[in-house]
Amino acid sequence: MADSNLWQPAVIDAGQAGGWALAHCRQQFLCDARGVLFPRAWLKAQLPQPQVLAEHGVGHFNGQPVFVLELADHAEALLPGGFWKGLRQFMHEGDLTTFRMLGYAAQVATWARQHRFCGSCGGPLQALSSERAMACPRCELHHYPRLSPSIIVLISRGDQLLLARSPRFAAGVYSTLAGFVEPGESIEECVRREVREEVALEVGNLRYIASQSWPFPHSLMLGFHADYLAGEIVPQPEEIEDARWFTPDQLPPLPAHGSIARYLIELYLARRSGAAEPVLPG
Numbered sequence: 001m002a003d004s005n006l007w008q009p010a011v012i013d014a015g016q017a018g019g020w021a022l023a024h025c026r027q028q029f030l031c032d033a034r035g036v037l038f039p040r041a042w043l044k045a046q047l048p049q050p051q052v053l054a055e056h057g058v059g060h061f062n063g064q065p066v067f068v069l070e071l072a073d074h075a076e077a078l079l080p081g082g083f084w085k086g087l088r089q090f091m092h093e094g095d096l097t098t099f100r101m102l103g104y105a106a107q108v109a110t111w112a113r114q115h116r117f118c119g120s121c122g123g124p125l126q127a128l129s130s131e132r133a134m135a136c137p138r139c140e141l142h143h144y145p146r147l148s149p150s151i152i153v154l155i156s157r158g159d160q161l162l163l164a165r166s167p168r169f170a171a172g173v174y175s176t177l178a179g180f181v182e183p184g185e186s187i188e189e190c191v192r193r194e195v196r197e198e199v200a201l202e203v204g205n206l207r208y209i210a211s212q213s214w215p216f217p218h219s220l221m222l223g224f225h226a227d228y229l230a231g232e233i234v235p236q237p238e239e240i241e242d243a244r245w246f247t248p249d250q251l252p253p254l255p256a257h258g259s260i261a262r263y264l265i266e267l268y269l270a271r272r273s274g275a276a277e278p279v280l281p282g
């Protein structure tokens with residue numbers, strides 16, 4: 001369980017002195033033997049100025065302010081004994097408080113990297129201290145952190161579960177279907193469209209189950225269960241390598257613990273067998 005008192009997100013003015021710093025670049029964090037949090041003034045003194053593309057206060061860890069520095073590249077020589085570690089690895093290691101802090105910092109830092117200039121007028125942006133936004137002094141547009149709502153759905157037919165493989169998955173792993181919500185559609189419409197596109201099936205009786213922040217790089221997963229209605233599986237070329245009906249006693253390797261994909265599958269199995277329900281971390 002994450003200790004929610006240990007990490008609290010907050011908007012903190014980067015003009016404020018002191019605190020801890022995280023150094024992020026493309027979903028990786030700089031570490032040394034002491035860990036991932038560095039004394040901020042010390043870390044900034046180690047880094048050549050052009051390395052730091054942006055700096056944002058992201059919250060409090062154990063009561064102390066934490067800032068994230070978005071670095072230009074992955075140079076290891078930046079720090080004596082320094083090395084880079086991926087956000088996914090922090091997730092797999094299972095320290096939930098650290099993962100929540102780093103997931104949030106990674107989303108802010110990625111957004112900061114991609115919002116240094118106004119997408120409307122091209123002028124340089126400035127961070128607001130009152131809320132998490134980059135403001136354009138020239139055209140007055142405010143740019144907020146980017147979130148991409150995505151559906152994820154477990155489909156069942158009697159005793160069977162539909163699971164599919166994307167070519168991006170680890171060898172052998174099958175998972176629930178997922179996809180990004182498009183402009184103009186409800187999340188229920190998105191579920192039906194994604195299922196049609198990825199496996200050419202019709203589903204109904206949609207039940208919303210749970211949601212999960214998925215900071216790879218900025219998804220918000222909205223989890224559903226749906227019943228099979230009609231059709232034969234036709235995997236979408238390029239996106240879906242294979243899709244099949246599985247019975248609970250013959251399941252393939254499943255997605256990582258902690259993912260909502262894994263949770264949807266385990267919740268369904270637990271409810272069918274009357275076993276204790278799993279807990280979705282977060």
Ligand SMILES: NC(=O)c1ccc[n+]([C@@H]2O[C@H](COP(=O)([O-])OP(=O)(O)OC[C@H]3O[C@@H](n4cnc5c(N)ncnc54)[C@H](O)[C@@H]3O)[C@@H](O)[C@H]2O)c1
Nearest residue numbers: 148150152178179180212214216217219221259260261262
């Ligand atoms: N937490 C979990 O358990 C879990 C499991 C599966 C997928 N996911 C996440 O769900 C998200 C969507 O899943 P998917 O990859 O199958 O999506 P998808 O089926 O919509 O297909 C991916 C394609 O969508 C396009 N795309 C990329 N970013 C987009 C965006 N922000 N908005 C619209 N289209 C975009 C690209 O062409 C990409 O190849 C991804 O972020 C994925 O990592 C999370």
Ligand SMILES: [Mg+2]
Nearest residue numbers: 177178179198
């Ligand atoms: Mg998909």
Ligand SMILES: [Zn+2]
Nearest residue numbers: 118121136139
């Ligand atoms: Zn502008």
